Each structure stands twice: as C-alpha cells, then as structure tokens.
Amino acid sequence: MNLSQFEQFDLSPELLKALDQKGYVRPTAIQTKAIPAAMEERDVLGSAPTGTGKTVAFLLPALQHLLDYPRRKPGPPRVLVLTPTRELAMQVAEQAQQLAQFSRLDIATITGGVAYQNHGEVFNSNQDLVVATPGRLLQYIKEENFDCRSVEILIFDEADRMLQMGFGQDAEKIAAETRWRKQTLLFSATLEGELLTDFAERLLNDPVKAEAQPSRRERKKINQWYYHADSREHKIKLLARFVETEQVSRGIVFVRRREDARELSETLRKRGIRSAYLEGDMAQTQRNNAIDKLKSGIVTLLVATDVAARGIDIDDVSHVMNFDLPYSADTYLHRIGRTARAGKKGTAVSFVEAHDYKLLGKIKRYTEEILKARILEGLEPRTKAPKDGEIKSVSKKQKMRIKEKREEKKKVEAKKKVKIRHKDTKNIGKRRKPSGSKKI
Template sequence: MTFDELDLAPELLKAVKNIGYKKPTTIQQETIPAALEGNDILACSPTGTGKTVAFLLPALQHLLDFPRRNPGFARVLIMAPTRELAYQIHEQATLLAANTHLKLGVITGGINYGSHKEIFEKNNDLLVATPGRLMEYLETENFHAEDVEILVIDEADRMLDMGFRGEMQRITDEARNRRHAMLFSATLESNAVEKFADQVLNDPIGIMAEPPKSETGKITQWIHLADDAHHKFALLVNILKQEETHKAIVFVKTRERLQTLIGQLQSEDVRCNWLQGEMPQDKRLKAIEKFQNGWVKVLVATDVAARGIDIDDITHVINYDMPRSADVYVHRIGRTARAGKKGTAISLIEAHDVRMVAKVERFTDQKLKRRVIEGLKPRYKEARIVKKKKVKGKAAKKVKLKKKK
C-alpha cells in the first residue's frame, strides 16, 4: 500500500513526500482508513513503528474536510503523558500540516503560563497537551473541551501508570461532544488499559498491529559482569569510547547517582548531557536538542526524567543501574532499534543485580549473553540463586517450634 491509496488531501500527501515517508507502516495501514471513517479505535503497537503519524493524518484530514464555522477552542485534542512526547507530536503535526492553514498548539507543564495565552485567545484547530497542565486550565475555565471533535490519547498505558487516571477521566468527560476517539498503547498486558478504554471508547475497532521485522528492528542484548563500582565504571567508559557507540543513553536509578556519574564521566573526558526530575523545561529541551543533533553522544538519565523521549538513531542503551522491574527494562531498551534499525542494549551487572537479570530473562523469555572486554575481565563468577525448598509435614512443625523458642 502507498500513501496515495489512503484517500488523503493533496496538501497532506505533499507533506508526507517532503518528509521522506515512502509507504505507510503496518499500524498506519490499519489505523488511517478506520479513523477516516469515524470509528473509535483501540490500537496496540510498539513504539517506533509510526503510530504518531497513524493518528495525526486522519485528524488533520478531518480538519480539512470539515472547516471551522465558529470561533472557539481546539477541535482535535491529543493527550500525551510527558512534555517531551507532547513536543515531539506537535513537531510532527507541524511538518504534516505545513501546506495547510491549520493552527496548531502545544501546552505542557514547566512552561510559563503566559506562553499559552495566545493559544487560548486565537482559534486553535489542533492542541497537544499533557493532562496535568490542561486540567489546570479546565479548572480555571481558560480552556473548554466542548469543541473537541476528535480525542486522541497516546501511550495510554504509561498515562495510567503515571497516575493520570482521574485527570484523563475528567478530560474525556469534558470532551463529551466528540465524534470519535482514538486510544493508543504500546501494550495491552494490563487490564487497566482495557477497563479505561471501555469507559472512553464507543464500540471501538481493535487494532493489534504486529509489525514485520523491517519495522521493529533488532536489539542485540548482553551483560558485562562487574566486580565492584570501580570495575563497573571502567567498563562504562570503555563502551562509551568505542567507535561504534555513536549515540547512547545511560540509565541510572536516582538523581544522586546521576550527579555522581556525570562528574566521573567528565573527569574521563566523556562529554555528556543529562536529564533528571524537576529539571526546568528549557534546560530539558536544550539537553535533548544537543543529544539529538549529535553535539554530545551520551545522555545520562533516570527513568522518570527519560519518559517520553523519542529520538532516532540511538545506537546504545546502557543500564548502568538495573531497573527495579523487568517491564521497565523492556521500556528502556526500546529507545534503540526504532523504525527497523538495529540497536544494542548493554547491562553492567554487580552481584546485587543478578536476581534482576534472572527476572528480565524470564520476562523476555530469552537468555542474556555474557560478554567480557579484554583487559577488564571480572574476577568473580556469576552467583547462582537457588530457591529454598519448601518444608512440609512434621519437619515444618519442628521449624516453627524452633522459631518460637
């Protein structure tokens, strides 16, 4: 299938061609026709497979097919869980609407309230927003959702994980005059997404897009065993200074760990930027821009700070600290190998991380390869975790009596 077969306006087709898209991805082929017919949609597709374009093109086509008759607020409302993702969606929408007269806006936290004034004072066709800041404007009656004709909720699973259920319920209730809604999620493993979809969507078309290998890419995963913190840092520096490491995200657990690691890397002449929680938005955007444009090739981040980052051509994801759960590991490594490209995920493992490695291997149903770097081979061998056998019958009673004594 080509984009020409999707019944899109010439202005949109021209923009698609200028951007360089050759043919629609699997999620786009299945979503766009159904959305153009006005159906509610519940779509599940991995990140990096083109779902942003899948909901933007039908939304923009609707605005062109049904021009605004009366002044008012946004007719298409797109909700995103994080500031970074909201800006990326807005940037993509701006490129696709380049040949139209449509007015687009973006509202997020971390930005001065006065910056949003113009969006509310002028007619706005499409608005991308994070739920927290939009709720503030709903409460103060600076924004009304009665004009919303199409509601899109992107990354609904993460939206719910981040505790935005109440805000999302309120916003969907306010947008009760909508013609249809689209809900996108990277996974439907949690019942929470489906329950929320039952409340928001009306007889939706379910799309479980299993993209081909050409769209999903391939992530090569392995681990390096580290004797201690000094050994682990030496492994990290070695990896970051290798020629094939063009663009790497290094994950740590806490802000304190992040600050310590940044100082250590700078002392080794490794240029890096960083993202941490409660960072001013202008500094966050500047850090991402430098990383995205290749001015620095290393970005150190915590999980909370890195939510919503969607950057092309990330060659490496390095788990300097292992995450607290296996599903977070999968989200982390999903930053690389996007849009059919290859990527590498490396985890640096100390003794206390071995249990988490086992959990990740069970969760992903694959064994992580163990590798060594010449000159930095670990001294210790990987610990074996043996589950204790359950004691039953009389033996169990004896154990209880001993504990009581």
C-alpha cells in the same frame, strides 16, 4: 487488502507530500491496523511501544478529518491530544506541525512549566489541534480559558503512563468536558492492567483493537549483549571503556534511580566522556537543554531514568546502555527500541551484576532473545556469573540470613528494654500505679 503504501489510506495530497518529505514510504504495523479504523470514525484502542510509529497512527486520521471537514469560521480546537509529559507533548506537536506543513491547520501546545502569559496566544487565537498535559489543561478549563465544546476527536497518548503518574481523574474530567466529541483514540504501550482496562471501558465506545509489538525482524536490527560486572565501580569502568571502543556517537544510558543520573553523568565527564543527564525534577528549560545537547552533538551520552526519558524521541541513537537493568521486561523493550529506528541498525548492551541475573532471565524469556555475555580486554570480571539454579538457592539463603538477623536484632532490642538505669529506679511507681492496686 494489504495496505503497504500510505497512498492506499486515501489521504489528502497535502499529507502525502509531508509524509514523502519525512521519508515515510511504508506504514508500520500499528499504522496499518489503526489508521483505517480511525478514518472510519471508529474509536480505537491501540497498543504499541515507543518507536513503532504510533504518533503518526493517530495524527494522520485526526489531520485528515480536519481537512475533510473544514469549518467556515475559525474557532476553538477540534482535536485534543493528551500526553503524560511536557516533552512528549512538544514532540507530538512538532510531528503534527511537520505533517500539516502543507495545509493551513494551526497546532498549539499547553503544558506545565510554561508561564501563563505564554499560553495567552493559544486562548486568544484560533487553533485546530492542541496537544496538552492533563494537569495544566484542566486548570485552564476550570478558569474558563479553554473551550472544550468544539472538540470532535479526543486522543490519549501513552495512557498507561498517564494513569501511573496519577492523571487518571484529570483525564476523565477532561473527557467529560469533551462529551460532544465524535471519536476517541486511546494509545498505550500495553493493554494490560485493570486500571487501564477500566479507564478504556469508560471512555471508548465499541473500539477497534489495534495491537502491534516490534517484530522479531525489527529487533534483529538491534545487536544485544551484556557484560558481567563485579561491582558498581566495575560497571562504570566497563561503560567508559565500551563508549570509547564502540565510538558511541549518540547514546542513552539508563539508570534506575534519579539521583544516580546526575552522579553517573558527572563521573563520566571526569573520565573525558561528554555527557548530560535527565531526571524528573529538572526545570523544563534544563530538560530541553539536555535533550538539545544530545541532538546537536555537544554531548555523546544522555544519562536518564525511565520516567525522565519516557516519550523522548531522538533520531539516530546509535547505542542504548542499561547501566541498571529494568525490573520489567516490557521496559527493556521500550529502552532498546530507542535505537535502530527507521530501518537503521543499533546496539543495546546491559551491565549485569550477580543480583541482576533474575531480571536478565526474565528479559531473555520475554523477548525470546539469546543474550550472550562479552568481555572487555583488561576489565575481565573476577567473579563468576551465577547459574539459574544458583540464583534461586542464593536468594533463599539470603532470605534465611535476613530472617535470622531480624530475630537476633529483636532479642537484643528486648534486652535493651529490660535494662534500667539506677537514677530511674528511685521514682518507680510514683507516676503510674499497677492496674490491680487500690486507689487511695
């Protein structure tokens, strides 16, 4: 059966009305695979990158369950969604509220970075669906402020990220507290890795696997190319010119290190480009403020690390710029998937130095895309891009040089150790006697 429209999922009129208002007509690949299994109360192990509609894939069956089996008296939460970050929790809750807007279902969030008293209303009032981060929720469970006994559906969103951030044990403790549940849904960007496989095996009961990668057709909506850069300074000039010539209206610039996010944002501001930055250690209000600035158009660029930007869902991102290439091709797909959403077109460009070509090759092989180099007039690179063969030979030479330098350094350090200053020689032998000498 080809489920091409949401009506074919046997959803209640309230949910269909909300989907219609959001402009959702056709389900995505992950929704087509996951929703029917979840509505049959099967456990689901879902794999889908950001931007493929996985949030709706787990929220619709959960909300439908609450509507199908209404309880007579209000009480503690019946659906619990765990997310690795505060931003993601807030976005999932916002999406749940939009989908449930024509029903009487209550939705709440419990996250870190929010004062205890602000969560008081969650404990004191009745909730149907709660979205939470594991650390803070476990704290409330231990303090007996949160009742898990009524949870019927437990959902893990971005489980791979949760495990990477060290929330595995917390998540399992929460799962143990909700042992009376009927169903578990686990969604992850990838189903690879022993850690995730073991985690899923312990928590899921005979799950239906639902995997969906963005199709080549979807990726073709994203124009991709790269610029060869001589140095970091050259990359900054290329990025600034690119933003100007492309008239970027709402873009995300990805950097590898969090200290670079602030520095690059300030450099761009000095060049007259309105930008904000996002890094993991920022206070919650600062993070929200940076995201809101991009959404409202106060700034045109958001400079962020992958950790800070994971799970952030911003509509109408026109451009994604990889100031630093990611180490993983999977991460590259995540990044570029933030543009060209909901059938729109987008652009993703990368700024590549000589040492990045190995990563670029890995991305090309993984995505099966032909990424071509472009040049910005007046900012042509002075150095040539290495060919595939040259990259390997250069890296071997570099390894040899590093090895030789280390050996030279060891020799120099050994000579330094032999040197004895004259003032030290007069006391030699008084503190310590040779092992072979007789005791007096």
